[in-house]
Amino acid sequence: xxxxxxxxxxxxxxxxxxxxxxxxxxxxxxxxxxxxxxxxxxxxxxxxxxxxxxxxxxxxxxxxxxxxxxxxxxxxxxxxxxxxxxxxxxxxxxxxxxxxxxxxxxxxxxxxxxxxxxxxxxxxxxxxxxxxxxxxxxxxxxxxxxxxxxxxxxxxxxxxxxxxxxxxxxxxxxxxxxxxxxxxxxxxxxxxxxxxxxxxxxxxxxxxxxxxxxxxxxxxxxxxxxxxxxxxxxxxxxxxxxxxxxxxxxxxxxxxxxxxxxxxxxxxxxxxxxxxxxxxxxxxxxxxxxxxxxxxxxxxxxxxxxxxxxxxxxx
Numbered sequence: 001x002x003x004x005x006x007x008x009x010x011x012x013x014x015x016x017x018x019x020x021x022x023x024x025x026x027x028x029x030x031x032x033x034x035x036x037x038x039x040x041x042x043x044x045x046x047x048x049x050x051x052x053x054x055x056x057x058x059x060x061x062x063x064x065x066x067x068x069x070x071x072x073x074x075x076x077x078x079x080x081x082x083x084x085x086x087x088x089x090x091x092x093x094x095x096x097x098x099x100x101x102x103x104x105x106x107x108x109x110x111x112x113x114x115x116x117x118x119x120x121x122x123x124x125x126x127x128x129x130x131x132x133x134x135x136x137x138x139x140x141x142x143x144x145x146x147x148x149x150x151x152x153x154x155x156x157x158x159x160x161x162x163x164x165x166x167x168x169x170x171x172x173x174x175x176x177x178x179x180x181x182x183x184x185x186x187x188x189x190x191x192x193x194x195x196x197x198x199x200x201x202x203x204x205x206x207x208x209x210x211x212x213x214x215x216x217x218x219x220x221x222x223x224x225x226x227x228x229x230x231x232x233x234x235x236x237x238x239x240x241x242x243x244x245x246x247x248x249x250x251x252x253x254x255x256x257x258x259x260x261x262x263x264x265x266x267x268x269x270x271x272x273x274x275x276x277x278x279x280x281x282x283x284x285x286x287x288x289x290x291x292x293x294x295x296x297x298x299x300x301x302x303x304x305x306x307x308x309x310x311x312x313x314x315x
Contacts, residue, residue, distance in 0.1 A: 005054040006254035007045040009064035010038035015092035016130040041265045044285045049080045051290050057081045060088040071106035078107040086114045091140040092132045108148040116154040120165035150178050157183040158201050182223040195313040202314040228311050235315045241306045246272040271302050279305045
């Protein structure tokens with residue numbers, strides 16, 4: 001039914017990236033693992049994937065690659081995913097942890113190891129990650145990239161030193177044809193959602209793409225599509241979001257862990273990545289059925305929130 005499905009694995013993350021608050025859930029995540037609640041949530045994800053059979057599956061966390069049995073779990077998920085599975089990682093863990101990852105039965109040909117770099121520059125990296133060793137980060141990328149999965153690396157498009165970051169990546173990692181590079185517009189300024197700063201950022205990015213990145217490393221091929229630009233352009237034309245590809249097609253279903261205990265777990269689920277942060281549905285894994293999610297989609301309940309779409313901040 002849905003072209004893509006996103007799940008959030010309950011697994012503590014060892015990174016401390018400044019823009020991300022997920023690591024603050026680490027104690028809760030560990031409690032849910034110890035109580036067996038995490039197993040219930042992960043089983044629900046499997047049932048949802050079986051039901052909706054997405055073309056693509058996105059797996060984030062926490063840090064899902066650290067999950068015990070992650071290879072076997074993804075193998076089960078892959079049986080109901082027609083194209084590819086994106087497995088997100090921060091590459092921020094010790095060498096010992098890296099060498100003990102439970103990757104047995106990983107469906108290598110279907111998985112794309114996915115990462116957004118905080119900044120491929122030592123000074124930016126030290127600031128954004130609160131001091132995770134840059135050399136260990138590089139070594140983790142090299143060691144895990146040697147495994148037979150494809151890799152997708154995303155760079156922050158509005159970094160002023162983007163050209164240098166790309167050059168450093170090319171020289172330090174030496175990516176081959178198994179790598180796919182892309183540019184991501186990340187809003188970590190003005191409390192994440194300052195409309196004036198976001199609008200200015202978009203304008204700067206469009207100018208950069210139109211004029212080209214000076215002396216772009218020739219050995220790198222990189223995707224420059226801006227996510228959501230089609231809908232943003234529609235808002236500018238005054239179509240009130242009618243041109244948004246998520247408005248009428250079942251493109252995506254995404255789950256994020258909300259809260260839970262030993263008796264129940266609650267997930268947030270959304271049909272659009274551009275809902276404002278406060279807008280979501282709540283789903284209880286021990287009470288509601290997957291059929292309720294299907295009904296919510298068919299009744300198009302989320303349309304009442306389109307007027308508060310985050311993409312409007314770019315206009």
